[in-house]
Amino acid sequence: VPQRKVAILGAAGGIGQPLSLLMKLNPLVSSLSLFDIANTPGVAADVGHINTRSEVAGYMGDEELAKALKGADLVIIPAGVPRKPGMTRDDLFNINAGIVKNLCIAIAEHCPHALINMISNPVNSTVPIAAEIFKKAGVYDEKKLFGVTTLDVVRAKTFYAGKANVPVAEVNVPVIGGHAGITILPLFSQATPQANLSDDVLTALTKRTQDGGTEVVEAKAGKGSATLSMAYAGALFADACLKGLNGVPDVVECSYVQSTITELPFFASKVRLGKNGTEEVLDLGPLSDFEKQGLEAVKPELKSSIEKGVKFMHSGA
Numbered sequence: 001v002p003q004r005k006v007a008i009l010g011a012a013g014g015i016g017q018p019l020s021l022l023m024k025l026n027p028l029v030s031s032l033s034l035f036d037i038a039n040t041p042g043v044a045a046d047v048g049h050i051n052t053r054s055e056v057a058g059y060m061g062d063e064e065l066a067k068a069l070k071g072a073d074l075v076i077i078p079a080g081v082p083r084k085p086g087m088t089r090d091d092l093f094n095i096n097a098g099i100v101k102n103l104c105i106a107i108a109e110h111c112p113h114a115l116i117n118m119i120s121n122p123v124n125s126t127v128p129i130a131a132e133i134f135k136k137a138g139v140y141d142e143k144k145l146f147g148v149t150t151l152d153v154v155r156a157k158t159f160y161a162g163k164a165n166v167p168v169a170e171v172n173v174p175v176i177g178g179h180a181g182i183t184i185l186p187l188f189s190q191a192t193p194q195a196n197l198s199d200d201v202l203t204a205l206t207k208r209t210q211d212g213g214t215e216v217v218e219a220k221a222g223k224g225s226a227t228l229s230m231a232y233a234g235a236l237f238a239d240a241c242l243k244g245l246n247g248v249p250d251v252v253e254c255s256y257v258q259s260t261i262t263e264l265p266f267f268a269s270k271v272r273l274g275k276n277g278t279e280e281v282l283d284l285g286p287l288s289d290f291e292k293q294g295l296e297a298v299k300p301e302l303k304s305s306i307e308k309g310v311k312f313m314h315s316g317a
């Protein structure tokens, strides 16, 4: 099994800690690098006691970021702030965009060939921001930049299994578009195993998948957003990326990537992963009329989120 270094930026956070734990359990990882602006010595000591393959190191503060990144094959980014009461979406955007920008400048310098798994929200905009930074640094490789949308797939599978009355472990549902609200478009017409669900049920399943994040925010009643399920989804996607790097054939996952199959520059699609990251962006496949309508609603919304990211980069912020 090859040596693989995985760096997690924001490793001490609500997502970062369970994600660090799950990546420590992954036998494909040989070196686990945990970076945050606070608390990483503790997280690294704690996770480091687990008797699995990877060596664990904690790095804290900007002055240790270079060491955290050096030699990384895969960088997972859940750094940022979750939305707090009184904060507008624009406040959140500006803070997280600034955090992602600085982290990506460091990635471009210290591990320009690593695969990037972006979790920091709003993913629809933070991925375009990362792309702009890598372009500016002359290291952009569209095959290596991914917005993690796996939680949308995980949710779609769970909700579908409940309604279709099929074993959840056997379910597959592609989810395309983006990673917020109506930009999330689950393709239940392509779900396996197929079940004969009414239009009303399919509409409700689509809406629940799109509102999954809000469902968790409301249930947590002011104490945060999805962390555990997001960490699970992040670990699942990272594992798929590592398998691809290791040459396991036909690893396909949905992810928000540079798009060649729609007119939008970024679009979540089924992606075949390989030794260099994205090997192929697969066709969307046949859509139902309901999904075609959904796709028309995705486009303007996603376009404006992408433009927001690009504009942030050109505003000199």
Ligand code: APR
Binding pocket: 009, 010, 011, 012, 013, 014, 015, 016, 035, 036, 037, 038, 078, 079, 080, 081, 082, 083, 096, 099, 103, 119, 120, 121, 122, 224, 225, 226, 227, 230
């Ligand atoms: N570099 C590294 N880590 C940072 C930085 C930075 N510049 N700024 C903040 N962090 C860290 C925080 O110290 C914290 O440990 O990011 C972590 C974020 O953790 P939480 O505040 O618990 O937030 P979480 O719920 O994990 O969400 C993080 O992921 O899904 C998104 O919308 C979510 O954008 C948010 C992010």
